[in-house]
Amino acid sequence: MKYVSFFLVLAIAVSLAVVVSLPIGQIPPLAPLLDPNHGFWQNSISEDQLAEEEIDLENLSAPVEIVYDKNLIPHIFAQNDLDLYRAQGYVTAQHRLWQMEFQTMAAAGRISEIVGPVALELDRMTRRKGLAYGAELGLKYLQEHDPETLALVEAYSDGVNQYISQLDKARLPVEYKILNYRPEAWSAYKSLLLLKYMSDMLVGDRDLEFSNLRKILGEAKLDKLFPDFPKENDPVIEAERIWDFTPIPVTKPDSLAYPNDELVIEPLPQPTEGTGSNNWAVAGKKTKNGNPILANDPHLSLNLPSLWYSMQLTTPEHSVKGATLPGALGVISGFNQDIAWGVTNATKDTRDWYKITFQDESRKAYKYGNEWRPTDFRIEEIKVKGEDPFIDTVVYTHHGPVVYDRTFRSNRQDVNFALKWTVHMGSNEQRTFLMMNKAKNHNDYNEALNHYVAPAQNFVFASRTGDIAMRIQGKFPLKWPGQGKFFMDGADPLMEWQGYIPNEQNPSTLNPERGFVSSANQHPVDKSYPYYVFDNSYEHYRNRRLNRRLREMEQITVDDMKALQFDDYNLQAAEALPILISLLGTHKSDSPEAEKYLKELKSWDFFADPNQKGQTLYSVWSSETFESIWRELLANEPPVLRPNTYQTIDLLTNSPTDSLFDVKGIEGIETADYHVRVGFDSLLVAMAKWENEEGDYSWANYKKTTIQHLVPNFKSFSAPNVYTGGGSGILNATGSRHGASWRMVVEMGSEIKAFGVYPGGQSGNPGSKFYDNFIPIWANGEYLNFDLRTPENQEEMLFKTILK
Template identity: 25%
Template sequence: MATLFRWLLRLASAAIFLTVIVVALVYYLASRSLPDYDKELAVDGIGAGVEIVRDNSAVPHIFAETDADAFFGLGYAHAQDRLWQMVLMRRTVQGRLSEIFGRRTLDTDLLMRRLDLYPLAVRSVAAQDPQAMAALRAYAAGVNTRIDEINAESLGRGAPEFFLFNAPVAPWQPADSIALVKLMALQLSGQFRDEILRARTSLLLPDPDRLADILPDAPGSGTAALPEYASLFPGKTMPRYAGTPHPEGPLSPVPERGFAGASNAWAAAPSRSAGGGTLLANDPHLGFTAPSTWYLARLQLAGGGVIGGTIPGVPAVMLGRSQRLAWGITSSYLDDQDLYIEELNPDNPQEYRTPDGWKRFETRRTIVEIKDEAPVTVTLRWTDNGPVLPKSRFDLEAITPPGHVVSMSWTALSGEDSSLSGALRLMRAGSVEEALEAAPLYVAPAQMLTVIDREHIGLKLVGAMPRRDAAHQSQGRLPSPGWIEANRWQGMLPDASNPVWTDPAGGIVGNTNNKIIDRPFPLHVSYDWGDSQRVMRWTQLMQGRQVHTRDSFIEAQLDTVSPAARTLLPLIGRDLWYTGEAAPAGTPERQRQRALELLANWNGEMNEHLPEPLIYAAWLRALQERLIRDELGPLADAFDHVEPLFIERVYRNVDGAGVWCDVIRSVAVESCSDISRMALDDALVWIGEQYGTALESLRWGDAHQAMHKHTVLGDIPLLRYFVNIRQSSSGGDFTLERGRTSGRDPEPFLSVHGATYRGVYDFADPDSSVFINSTGQSGHFLSRHYDDLGTLWRRGEYIPMSLDAGLARAASIGVTQLVPSAQ
C-alpha cells in the first residue's frame, strides 16, 4: 500500500509539474504578442520620424511632420493592439472565415461572396480622392510594418488567437479599409429584415388590418395603406410560415432584427450653453464585443490635432473633434435596401423576368476553401436589381413563391463608394459649412451626422438615398415583383434631397434614431425607425434647462428613466391596482399585490440596484407573449422584444386593436385586464424560478448584465471567463443609456447592445471634453488595457479628451519612436 501511495504521489506530482510547464509555456507564447509601447524602431515607408505617445489609458497620440506619416503611425498602432480584430473583419467581408474555422462559418462565407462586398471595395479604390488614397496607402504601410516586425522578431504571431486559428496574414491593402466600411454598412442595415418580417406576418395574420398593430408606424402623419403581401403576386401560390425563425450562424455580420444600430447625438448652440460655446454629445450604439468596435486615438495632422473614435482597419477618426470642429454619428434608419421577388423562366431557369422580357442572370463561380475539408464551389447570380440571396437564409423560403428567387438592391452595393473619402475630408473641415460639403461623398452606411464648430450647429442625413417611383407597389416596405418597372430603383436622389438642419431657432439639434422628418413617399426617408420612446425623454431633458453644460449632456447620456414604463404601466395595471381584499400570505394573489405595490411607487428608472425594473420587464415580456402567441404561433418568436406602440394600441383599443386580448382558441372572451393579470402571474413565476420570490431583494442588474463577448473565444469553456467582460448595468431597451436586451432565453434581459463609445465635446473649454470606449484599447486579453476602460464605462465615467501634447506626455506609459531606416 505504501508503494502504491508513493507511485500515486509521484504521478500526481508529475501531472502538476507538466501542467505548470504547459501553462507557463502557453502564457509565455501568448505574452510574446503583447506590444512594447516604449521602443525605437527603424522602418521603411515614412519620410521623417513618427512619435506615438501612449497616455495612461493606452490612447495613442501620434505626432508626425506629414499627414501621410501620421496615418502610417495610426496603422502601426492599430496593428499593435487590434491585429486579430482587423484580420477577422477582413476575412469576414472577403468570405474567407471557413479557411480557419471550418464548415460552421460556411453559410456566412457564402452570403458574403453573394453580396460581393470585397470586390466592390476593390473597384471603389479608384473612386477615392488623392488625399484619401495617400492616407490609405500610408495606413496600409503602417499595418504591414507591424506585421513584418511580428514575423521578423517572432512576437507571438501578433495575438494569442493566431496560435489557436493558424493562418497566414496577408499584407494590408487600401481596399481592405474600404471593405471594412462596407462591412459596417452591413452591420448597420436592417431594413430588409423588416421587409421579410412584414411579409411573413401579412401572410399569417387572420385579420390583415391587424398588421398596423404588431408592426406599427412611428407616430406622425399617417402612411398610405399597404396592399396585402399575397396580393402583389396574383395567381401565385404563397407559402405559409411554419417553424421557428432560423438564427444566424457563427460570426455572421448581419444583425438580427432590432439590432441594426441605435445611437444618440445632440448639440447645443452658444445661446443654449452656459459657457457660451457649442456643445455636442454622441454615443453610437453597437453590439457589445470584447474588444470594443472603437479604438481611441489622436493624430496630429497638418491642419491641427484630431482626436476621437477610430475603427481598427480604417484610417479615419469616425467621430470626435479637432481644434475647430466636432462631429458625431447616429444610425439614420434610411430605407436603403429593397428585396425583389424574381420570376424564373419555367423553360430556362438561367433566366429571370424583366420589364422587357426574359434575361439571363449574370453569374460567376467562386471557390470557398474549408479547413480540413474539400473546397466548395458555388455559382453566384445577379439580376438588374442586385445579388440573388439564398432561400435558406433569413426565412426567405417563407415568403418566396415556387419558381421564384429573391434579390436585393442596396446602396452599399456600389463600386464607386467614396464614403471613406468623405470621412477623411470631414476630419480636415474647419466649420459646419465645410463639414456638410463633404456629405455628398458618403454612400453607405447612411448616418445622421451631427456637427458643431465654435459658433454653429448642424444635423444632416449623409449617405445615398434611393430614387423610387411614386407608383412603387409596396413603397419599399414589402418584397416586390422585380419585373415591374415601377418597383425598380431609378438611381439615387441628389444630395440636396437629404434632410438637413443648421442653427435652428431653438438652439438644439439631436437624434435618438427617432423619426426625423415627415415627407410623402418617395422622399419619406423611412417608414421604420429605431426609436419612438427615448426621444420623448431626450426632449424633456433638453427643454428642461434654459442652458446646458458638459455635465448636463453627460447626465442625459447616462439617463436611465424609461418613458415606455411610465406610459405603459398605468395602462396595463389600471384595473389591477388597489382592488380586492388583502390576499393570504404565500398565495399567487399576495405575490401579485406585492409586485403591484412596488411598481405603484416606482418612477420608471431602470436602475441596476432596483427590483422594479425586473418585475416590469418580465411583466411586459409575458404580456406581449400572451397577446400575440395565439394569432402568430411560432412566428411570435420573431417578436422577441416588447413593442411599446403595440401594447399602447391594444390597451387604448386604437382602431379596434383591443381584439388582441381575446384568446381566439378559447371559448371565453378574455378582457385586456384578464391578460394583464395572467401575464403578471406568469412573470412572477418566472422570476421566482430564476431569482427567488423575495421581490424586494431583486436587482435589475443581476438580469441586465452587459455582456462584452469575445467574438471567437467567448463560448469556449474556462477560457470564456478570461476573455468575456460581464458587468451589472442600468438602462434598458427604451432609455437614453440604452442597454438593448437579448430577448432570447435563457437570459432574455442580458444587455448585448448599447453605447460602445461615449463622447462629450465642449467648445467653451475644448480640453475639458471627455470620451470613453466600452472595454479598453487592447484586443489582447492578457493586457491590463483589455478591460480597464470598461470599468470606467460601467460606472458612467470618462477619460480626458485633450489635444494638449504636454498632458499626454506627462502621463505616458510608453513612447514609440518610428524612424526612417537607413537606405
C-alpha cells in the same frame, strides 16, 4: 506578474476545454501553444513593458512621433498625411491586429477557414448578401475616381503589413495561437470591406415579414398596426423645419401586382434590438459658458476587444482625436481644433427584395419587362478548415445577388429572391471621414458628407464658431408610398427605384430656433417631408426623453451632458406601468408574492438604476404581456413580426376592448386585461424561479450585462456581470449584450474640452492590463480626459516611440 500569468493560463485552459468539444481536426497543436518562449505565456506582458524608443518603418518621408498616455492612447505626430496614415496602420495593428483581421474575414464570409464547417452557413449567407462584392466595387471606385484617397488607404495597409512582417511567434496575438492560424497581408480592399461590415451590422429590412402580414391581416389592419408615423412623433429634424426645395416627383403606379408566394423562408438576420445610438448638440445660448456642446454614444454589441480604438492624429495642418475603427483610416466619431461630430444609425430602408423569374433551369437569363436579360454568375469558393472547400454559385441580376434560391434556404424551384442594396453601388465613405477629420466649418462638414452612401447615419455637428447642425446622410432611393415594404416583382419595371434623393434634399437642419439638434434612432422627419419614409424599428422613447430634457435644460455644462448620456429614466415604463396596474385590477390580490411585487412596482420611480427591483419586475411583466397579445399572430408558419412596443402600449391604453386582443383558441371574447393577467401570472412564475435559483433580482443582477469576446466560446476573455443600469429604450441603453460602445462629450470653446470612454481598453491582448481597464469607468458613467495634446505636452505620458 505571476497572477496575470496564472489567470491567462486559466483562460487558455477554459478555452481549450471548449475547443476540445469540436472535431479533433480543430484542436490546435498543444506544444507550440504551451511553448514558454513563443506560446501564450508571452501574451501576459503589457505594452508598456514592451515599449521601444525607436522602430524602423519603411517608406516614411520624415520621422513620426507617437506619445502614449497613461491609458495607452496613442497621439501620432506626423509631417504629412501619407506618413500619418502609414503610422496609424502600424500602431493600430500593434494593438488590434487579430480583431481587424477577424472582422474583415467575417465580412468576407471566411470564418470557416478559422473554425471549420460550423460557420459554413454563416459564410454562405454573408457572401450571398454581397459584402465582398460591394467592397470590390468600392475599390474600383477609388481606382477610377479618387486615387488620392486610394494612396492614403494603401499607405495605411503598408503600415499594417510592416507590423505583420516584424511580428515574431512570441508576439503573435493569443487568438491566432489558440485557433492555430497566422495573419495574412492587409490590403486597401480589407479597409473598405470593414465599412461594408458596419453597413451590414446596422441595416435591416422586413419585406419578407410584411409580405406575409399583408396576406394574414389584410391592408387595413396592417396599416393600423404598423402606421407610417406614431401619434407622438418627435423626429430627428425638428417638426418646425420648412423644406425649402422643390422635390422630385415620384409617381406610384396605378396598379401593382405583388408576388403572391408563400414566403416560408428564414429572414436575414436583423440588427439586434437595442442596437442604436444617441447624439445631440446644444447651442451656446443654452450652455453656461456660451459654447456649443456635442455628445455622441453609439449603441452596438458590447465586445472585447472593443469595436473602437482611441487615437489622436496630428499633422502641421490638422489635429483630430476620438474613436477610430481598427482597419479604417482616420477618426469616425471625434473632434478637431474647429469642429466636433458624431453618428447614430438613421434606420433608412435602403435594402429591397425582388422575385426573379428565370427563363429556364440554367438561370442564364431572367425576365424583365418584355425581354430576357442575361445573368452573371459569381463562384464563391469557401475554404473550410479540416475539409474540402465548398463551392457556392451565386446568380447576379441588375437588382443584385439572388440570395435565396433552390440551393440556399429553400428547395422550391420558384423561390429566387434578389437583394437590391446601396452597398452594391460603389461608394467612398472613407473619403467622408478623411475630409471630416480636417473640416473647419459647416460647409466643410457638408462637403465631406456628400461622399457618404451607406449605412445611413445621422451626423451631428458643432463648431467652435457656434454652429450646430444635423444631417441624415446616405444614398436614399426615390420611392412611391409603400414601395419596398413588401417583396416586389423583379420582372416588372414599375417596381424599380425611381432614382435617388439629391444630397441637398436629405433631411438636415442648421441652428434651429429651439437651440439643440438631436437623434436617437427615431423617425427622421414629420409628415411634411415630401419623400416616402417608413420603418418599423424606429425608436419612440429615448428620443422623447432626450428632447424633453434638452428643451427643459438651461445653463448646460459638460457634466450635465455626461449625466444625460447616463440617464436611466424608463419613459416606456412611466407610460405603460400605470395602464398594466389598472388593467390587472384585483387579480391575485390574495397572493403575498403578488402583493410584494406590486408594492415594489407602485413605489418605483421609473429609473433603471442597477439596484432597482421595479425595473426587473416591469421588464418581465411587460414582455410576458406583449408576448401573450401577439402569440397567435407569431404562431403563423410564414415568418412575421409583431407590432412594436409603442403601438402595443397604445392599443392597451386607448383600445383595450379591440378585437385584436381576442384569442381564437379560447371560448368567449378576451380583452386587454386578459393578457395583462397572463403576463402577471408569468411574472410570478419567473420570479419564484429566479429568487429560488439566484436570489437577488435587482436590475444589474437580473440583466447581467456582459462584454463578450468576439469569439463567444472564449468566455474567459470576456467580462461578465458588469454592474450597471440602463436598458433598451432608455438613454443609457445598456442591455445584457448591447449598449453605449463609445461615449463622447465635447465643449467647443476657445479651449476645447473633451471627454470619452468605451467599455474595454486600448489593447486587444487579454493578458494586458490595458485590455479591459476602461470597463469600471464606463460602467459608473465616468469619463477619461480626451483633450488634444501637443508633442510638447508630456503630462501623464506612458512612453514615447519614434518611427523612422
